[in-house]
Amino acid sequence: MQSCLEPTYFLNHDHPDVQEFAESHTRGLATDKEKAVVLFKVVRDKFAYNPYDINLEKQAMRASEILKRDHGYCNEKAIVLAASLRHLGIPTRLYFGNVRNHIGTSRLEKLLQTDVLAFHGCVEIELGERWLKATPAFNAGLCRRLGVAPLEFNGEEDCIFQQFSDDGRRFMEYIEIHGSFDDMPYDRFVQELRKHYGHLVQTEGKHYRFNELQA
Numbered sequence: 001m002q003s004c005l006e007p008t009y010f011l012n013h014d015h016p017d018v019q020e021f022a023e024s025h026t027r028g029l030a031t032d033k034e035k036a037v038v039l040f041k042v043v044r045d046k047f048a049y050n051p052y053d054i055n056l057e058k059q060a061m062r063a064s065e066i067l068k069r070d071h072g073y074c075n076e077k078a079i080v081l082a083a084s085l086r087h088l089g090i091p092t093r094l095y096f097g098n099v100r101n102h103i104g105t106s107r108l109e110k111l112l113q114t115d116v117l118a119f120h121g122c123v124e125i126e127l128g129e130r131w132l133k134a135t136p137a138f139n140a141g142l143c144r145r146l147g148v149a150p151l152e153f154n155g156e157e158d159c160i161f162q163q164f165s166d167d168g169r170r171f172m173e174y175i176e177i178h179g180s181f182d183d184m185p186y187d188r189f190v191q192e193l194r195k196h197y198g199h200l201v202q203t204e205g206k207h208y209r210f211n212e213l214q215a
Contacts, residue, residue, distance in 0.1 A: 004091035004126065008120060008183035011094075013087035015064035022084035022201050032090045033155035036134075039088075040153040043081040044136040047072040051117075055207040058186060058195075074137035075121035079184060081136050082123045089128060095111055095133055095213040096191075098176040099161060111200070116175070118196040119189050122160060123179055133158040 007014040013022070025042045026035040050071035059065060063083035067078045073092075082092040099117045101108075111116055121137040132155070140150040153159040161172035176189070193201040 001091055001126075003182045004093055005086050006088065007083075007086070009058070010062050010093075010184040010186075011060050011083040011086060012064055013149060015062075015071070017064045017067050018080075018083050019087050021067055021080075022087045026088060026172065032088070033127055035088050036090060036127060037153055037155045039081060039084050040134050040136055040159070043077050043084070044150065045139045045141075046070070046096075047080070047139070047185070049073065049077070049138050049142050052111075056190060057207060058203070060076050060207070061184060061186070074117075074135070077136045078121040078123050081134070085123070085125060093124040093131075093180045093182060094121055094132040095124045095173045095180050096121050096178040096185075096189075098101050098178075098196075100173050112197055113199060114196060116196055119178065119192040121184075127155050132156075133160050135160050168172075 006101070012018060022039065026038055029035050029038060047066075047069070048071040051073045053071065054073060055061070061079065063077065063080050066072055066080050075096075075178045078094055082094055085092045096119050101115050101117050120137070122133055122137070124131045124133055126132075132153075134153045135151055136153075138146075138148075138150065143150040151159050151161075161174075177183075178192075190201070
């Protein structure tokens, strides 16, 4: 259990910026459940989901570095949430799986050449002696544009991808589970990206910007 509380290379909650972020949003809250619920929503909406700006440099994937930006993709947002909760003494782990996106934008599918989102990350949080999954990836504004309700974490049950959109169409489904990790498994992450997006990702430690495809 101690390993789920300690700072790591990527979940570097020994950094003052991570500590300030966690504390500033939870002042006055009494319980771990309250703190986890509030921080989930803050991370979900403070950082706009952006899969078009991916920096694979290890330094850029640390929680303290991600906090300098106003956007992030699923793994970056999970890293920030997990690091913040650990600073508050709430055990967390990172959880990864491959997800099929049934309502993905044609622009993103064109870029990736698949509807599979590889190595999607979320957070496992221990509350009340139970491990709960929470996915802060999609901010509320994006969910509205996609026609799905934003995920709401209540601190009592899992909060993972919406299976269906508001009109009943299938939205997301897990197709492969990679499991739980105490820190970002960087080498495995890059390996999985190469496997699914070899036309994009040839080497680690590179900044990939695809913002021109968003226009």
